[in-house]
Amino acid sequence: MxxxxxxxxxxxxxxxxxxxxxxxxxxxxxxxxxxxxxxxxxxxxxxxxxxxxxxxxxxxxxxxxxxxxxxxxxxxxxxxxxxxxxxxxxxxxxxxxxxxxxxxxxxxxxxxxxxxxxxxxxxxxxxxxxxxxxxxxxxxxxxxxxxxxxxxxxxxxxxxxxxxxxxxxxxxxxxxxxxxxxxxxxxxxxxxxxxxxSGPPLVYAALKEVVREAEDMKFQDAMNRITKSQFPTVEALYTSEDQREGARAFAEKRDPIWKGR
The missing domain is CATH 3.90.226.10 (2-enoyl-CoA Hydratase; Chain A, domain 1)
Known part of the structure; x- marks a missing residue:
């Protein structure tokens, strides 16, 4: 524009x-x-x-x-x-x-x-x-x-x-x-x-949603929602190709290639 x-x-x-x-x-x-x-x-x-x-x-x-x-x-x-x-x-x-x-x-x-x-x-x-x-x-x-x-x-x-x-x-x-x-x-x-x-976009999305939604929640309630993948962005992250790529890159001692999916 x-x-x-x-x-x-x-x-x-x-x-x-x-x-x-x-x-x-x-x-x-x-x-x-x-x-x-x-x-x-x-x-x-x-x-x-x-x-x-x-x-x-x-x-x-x-x-x-x-x-x-x-x-x-x-x-x-x-x-x-x-x-x-x-x-x-x-x-x-x-x-x-x-x-x-x-x-x-x-x-x-x-x-x-x-x-x-x-x-x-x-x-x-x-x-x-x-x-x-x-x-x-x-x-x-x-x-x-x-x-x-x-x-x-x-x-x-x-x-x-x-x-x-x-x-x-x-x-x-x-x-x-x-x-x-x-x-x-x-x-x-x-x-x-x-x-x-250059970083992992799905992690950023999860961070922003958790920080925003947890602002007015009790600590344990927020943690329970995170560990149970009750935030949509957290669930998307933990089932993503990027999550697997991060683990592979660490094991192979190389920089990860983030695709946002």
């Missing part, structure tokens, strides 16, 4: 998704619906194993909801399309790794979108905030996600005050995996994506 607000490029098993809506990469309803289609296609394409999501330009990753579009008639409770706002946050069965390459301002719904990723890399000039409090609205997804990702009191300070956090502080609290120089951000994201793409 080369036209429109979402640009996609593919390199082997890796999909790069770039939000490109000048001036700030804000998301309106139409853009959210496009993003939902892009992420659903990524999820359902067996040839794609990992995605990188970033913003166009050097200043903004994403500030979230497009307030100008809202002023012109976009309803905040309108049709966001597949996966809810930004196409990723509520997309069911998203069992593939997603890397967020945060290249600048990341706030509001943009931060909520970033929190939907599995690995977050930030440029050294990136900044983060949840400014909804200042406009009298609720950062709904962040209210659910953020206190589970970073210390409760830090998350609540961000939610209650809307204060900005720079990249180094974000890394200190574990909001992002690491901070890299801006001119190295995409290289670092692609390096990470290549490493993941």
């Amino acid at each position: 080369t036209d429109g607000p979402i640009k996609t490029t593919r390199d082997g098993h890796i999909l790069e998704v770039t939000l490109d809506r000048p001036k700030a990469n804000a998301i309106d309803l139409a853009t959210s619906r496009i993003m939902g289609e892009v992420f659903a296609d990524f999820r359902d394409n067996p040839e794609l194993r990992v995605a990188i999501v970033t913003g166009a330009g050097e200043k903004f990753f994403c500030p979230g909801w497009d307030l100008k579009a809202a002023a012109e008639g976009d309803a905040v409770d309108g049709d966001y399309g597949k996966g809810g706002f930004g196409g990723l946050q509520e997309l069911p069965r998203m069992n593939k790794p997603v890397i967020m390459a945060i290249n600048g301002i990341c706030c509001g719904g943009g931060l909520e979108l970033a929190l939907s990723g599995d690995i977050l890399l930030a440029a050294d000039h990136a900044t983060f905030a949840l400014p909804e409090i200042r406009s009298g609205t609720v950062a709904d997804a962040a209210s659910v996600k953020l206190p589970k990702r970073i210390p409760y009191h830090i998350a609540m300070e961000m939610l209650l005050t809307g204060r900005w956090v720079d990249a180094e502080e974000a890394a200190r609290w574990g909001l992002v995996n690491r901070v890299v120089p801006a001119d190295q951000l995409m290289d670092e994201a692609r390096k990470m994506a290549a490493l993941i793409a």
Whole structure:
């Protein structure tokens, strides 16, 4: 996809998704619906194993909801399309790794979108905030996600005050995996994506499903479901050609060849 607000490029098993809506990469309803289609296609394409999501330009990753579009008639409770706002946050069965390459301002719904990723890399000039409090609205997804990702009191300070956090502080609290120089951000994201793409896709799918579903389960209940192969991705893994290939490769002291089946 080369036209429109979402640009996609593919390199082997890796999909790069770039939000490109000048001036700030804000998301309106139409853009959210496009993003939902892009992420659903990524999820359902067996040839794609990992995605990188970033913003166009050097200043903004994403500030979230497009307030100008809202002023012109976009309803905040309108049709966001597949996966809810930004196409990723509520997309069911998203069992593939997603890397967020945060290249600048990341706030509001943009931060909520970033929190939907599995690995977050930030440029050294990136900044983060949840400014909804200042406009009298609720950062709904962040209210659910953020206190589970970073210390409760830090998350609540961000939610209650809307204060900005720079990249180094974000890394200190574990909001992002690491901070890299801006001119190295995409290289670092692609390096990470290549490493993941070389690994076993069925294991990644199982990991993502187990982590997601077990979040609100008791430990033993989750373990029982895993050992009894009651997660669809775990059952698929343990009956797969890749499972046998992994064992053979180990016995033969060679690198496995993963086929995702």
